[in-house]
Amino acid sequence: MARPGLPWLDAELIHSALRPRAAVDALAEALRGGLDPSAGASRSIISMAHGELLMMPAEYADVAGVKLATVAPQNPANGRPRVQGIFVLLDSQTLTPTAILDGIELTALRTPAVSLLAARDRLLAHTDPLDILVFGAGPQAVRHVETTHDVLADHRALASVTYVCRHPARAQVPDIAGLRPRVLVAAEAADLIVSAGLIVCATTAEDPLFDGAAVRDDVIVLAVGAHHRSAREVDDALISRSCVVVEDVVTAKREAGDIALALVSGALREERIIALARAVREPALVATDAPLFFKSVGMGWQDVVVARAVLGALEDGALQS
Known part of the structure; x- marks a missing residue:
């Protein structure tokens, strides 16, 4: 049959x-x-x-x-x-x-869901309107904004959403929660790095996208691009001052340049890296007085x-x- x-x-x-x-x-x-x-x-x-x-x-x-x-x-x-x-x-x-x-x-559904799982507790710990800065304007960039809005619904409003990309005129990004996002080139977004409460990196960049020394102490940075050991979206300045969370420590060391390069330079020690499962089961492990950096490479x-x-x-x- x-x-x-x-x-x-x-x-x-x-x-x-x-x-x-x-x-x-x-x-x-x-x-x-x-x-x-x-x-x-x-x-x-x-x-x-x-x-x-x-x-x-x-x-x-x-x-x-x-x-x-x-x-x-x-x-x-x-x-x-x-x-x-x-x-x-x-x-x-x-x-x-x-x-x-x-x-x-x-993939478009689960990747931002993993990121927001890492960030959710800190995002929900505040009620002030959130400024989001997104490097990249592709599907993952947009879906991270949409997932953030859904997680924060009825709890925290979005104050602004800004996408940073090479060709703003080509970007097709939707309105979100009644807000019309701005789309800028990197040179126009320097001041926003200082004020953003959430920074999303969803690019194919091989070198850091911004100065990690300039961000707020309570910022959340979610990096989901740059999946090669030689490529990174954030610099040592951010890594050295952040609480670092990854999906799996061994996988991150093998596949994530943001992590591997920081370990080589000494900006990060392996004992500082928190696996996402531990962060979920033991939220107190995640510091609240430093930037939160989450790196994702995607796992089955x-x-x-x-x-x-x-x-x-x-x-x-x-x-x-």
Whole structure:
């Protein structure tokens, strides 16, 4: 007998099924429940004739899964996305596939959810309107702003949102909470570095984007770009004065230039690095009198946790309808 086709969860369905703060909650629940990010398999990167194939497997509770992503640098010139991908969700006991999700939308949902999990307690500890400064104007930049707004809803307003990019005229960034964001080049944003309460770095930069000595003592800096050991979005000045949180210490040392280069220079000692799971389970470990710096490289456990939450939300909705 022919097997029925697997459910296909496209970007629109994923986006409508799970709001950003619910994704944050799902990740927090997983870590508080004992999920160990360091126990998962590392991503595999395979060189292909015209790019790279990335495989990110993971397992959590009653599900497992793998994200297959491709990076084809020549694609934009041919009208196709540079990065494409799917996520295959499996039953953890039988390893039977149960659903296929749009991998790009899943990544766009889970990456800012991980960042906001690291930042949520400090963001919610204040009620004054928040000034957000974002380096980059792509999907991750925008989704970090949207996730921040959703997490802060009914608790803290956004005072301003500013995107910094090389070509402001090309940027397509939506209004948020009734605010029209500004889009500037770096030279125009120097003063905003001093006043921002939240700085998001979502770029392909290889060198620091701003002077880390200039930021506020209570600033939160979320860095999600620059995934090579030789590339960094923040400088030693910021790292040396910050409380540093990462998804997993070993992974960050291996893949994150912001961390690896600071360890080499001496601006950071390994014993100062806090794994996200510890920060979630023991919030008192995260200092409140220094900048909070969170570096993310993306890990498979995040995909499987959020994919499970998406499917659960869809199933709950079907039962209630």
